[in-house]
Amino acid sequence: GAGVSQSPRYKVAKRGQDVALRCDPISGHVSLFWYQQALGQGPEFLTYFQNEAQLDKSGLPSDRFFAERPEGSVSTLKIQRTQQEDSAVYLCASSLGGGQPQHFGDGTRLSIL
Amino acid sequence: RKEVEQDPGPFNVPEGATVAFNCTYSNSASQSFFWYRQDCRKEPKLLMSVYSSGNEDGRFTAQLNRASQYISLLIRDSKLSDSATYLCVVRTGTYKYIFGTGTRLKVLA
Numbered sequence: 001g002a003g004v005s006q007s008p009r010y011k012v013a014k015r016g017q018d019v020a021l022r023c024d025p026i027s028g029h030v031s032l033f034w035y036q037q038a039l040g041q042g043p044e045f046l047t048y049f050q051n052e053a054q055l056d057k058s059g060l061p062s063d064r065f066f067a068e069r070p071e072g073s074v075s076t077l078k079i080q081r082t083q084q085e086d087s088a089v090y091l092c093a094s095s096l097g098g099g100q101p102q103h104f105g106d107g108t109r110l111s112i113l
Numbered sequence: 114r115k116e117v118e119q120d121p122g123p124f125n126v127p128e129g130a131t132v133a134f135n136c137t138y139s140n141s142a143s144q145s146f147f148w149y150r151q152d153c154r155k156e157p158k159l160l161m162s163v164y165s166s167g168n169e170d171g172r173f174t175a176q177l178n179r180a181s182q183y184i185s186l187l188i189r190d191s192k193l194s195d196s197a198t199y200l201c202v203v204r205t206g207t208y209k210y211i212f213g214t215g216t217r218l219k220v221l222a
Contacts, residue, residue, distance in 0.1 A: 031208060040121075042200050042212030043157065056208065091156060098207035099145055104156040 002026065004105035006092050012111045013082050021077045021108045025094030033102060034067055034077050035091040043091055049075060050098070061086075082112045114139060117203050119213035127221050130191050134216045136201030137183045145204035146177055146184045150197045151215065157200055160186075191220045 005024040013019050025032050030051055035043035036059075045059040051072035060067070064082075069075040079086055089109050093102035119136045126132045138146075146163035161168065163175040163184050174187040184203075188195055201213040 033208070033210070035212075040214070042117075042214045044212070045210065048208045050208070099204060101147060101159045101162060102210065104158070106156050 004092055004094050004103055006090075006105035006108050008108060009106060010109050010111075012113065014113050015082060015084060017082055018078065018080045019082055019110065021079075021090050021092075021110070023075045023077070023092030023094075023105060025073065025075070025092070026103055027073075028096070029094035029103075030072075030097050031095045031100070031102075032069055032075050033093040033095075034075070035093065036061075037089045037091055037107070039088075046077070046090075079110075082110075084112050086110060087112045115213075116140060116205070116211045117201055117213040119199075119201050119216045121214055121216060123217040123219050125219045125221055126191055128191055128193060130220075131187065131189045132191055132218065133185055133187045134199055134201075134218075135183050135185050136203075136213050136216075137181075138201075138203045138211075139182070140203070140205045140211075141179075141182060143182075143203045143205050146175075147202040147204075148173075148175060148184075148186050149200040149202055149212075151200055152197045157212075160199070188218075191218075193220050193222060196220045 032049040034046040037043045047057040049069040089107040091107045092105045148160040149157040151157040167176045198215040
């Protein structure tokens with residue numbers, strides 16, 4: 001497809017489990033972003049990649065959160081030892097470069113029981 | 114104070130009405146501005162970029178006031194399909210985008 005693809009669409013996990021969320025950006029997009037969106041709030045920045053380089057991870061809430069983009073295309077956001085407060089929609093966005101408008105995927109709705 | 118602030122609404126307006134939203138930002142060095150639309154349980158979608166001189170796209174008009182640090186979105190002749198949450202987005206660095214909490218719009222028949 002031509003858009004940003006995220007999987008899974010929904011994920012339910014028990015507290016303490018590890019989860020991995022995948023993002024497949026638009027082909028050729030250099031920039032990739034991860035956001036966390038809680039109900040009734042706007043997306044909150046988590047981390048940013050330019051190609052394979054993670055230039056900013058200042059928004060990651062704790063060291064349980066880890067993101068990678070090893071080949072400069074697909075990215076994975078991993079959350080270890082999940083907690084209930086991790087429940088949210090995780091959005092991935094990509095853009096041609098810095099300053100360009102972002103295009104979002106459908107998001108992964110994560111529920112931690 | 115949040116970096117980007119919006120009135121959460123909801124704004125309930127009848128079909129055909131004109132409605133305007135404002136968004137204020139705190140970082141005077143902000144570089145780019147956007148309005149995104151987000152439908153319930155969907156991803157944000159770019160509605161329009163906001164340029165210094167103001168810009169229009171059909172029924173939608175966006176304005177930027179750098180002196181007062183706010184941007185606005187005007188929707189004319191509201192349609193039922195305009196019902197959504199409108200997110201104000203401010204770029205404060207090369208790749209740092211700050212989203213507002215969004216303004217909910219409900220257009221009523």
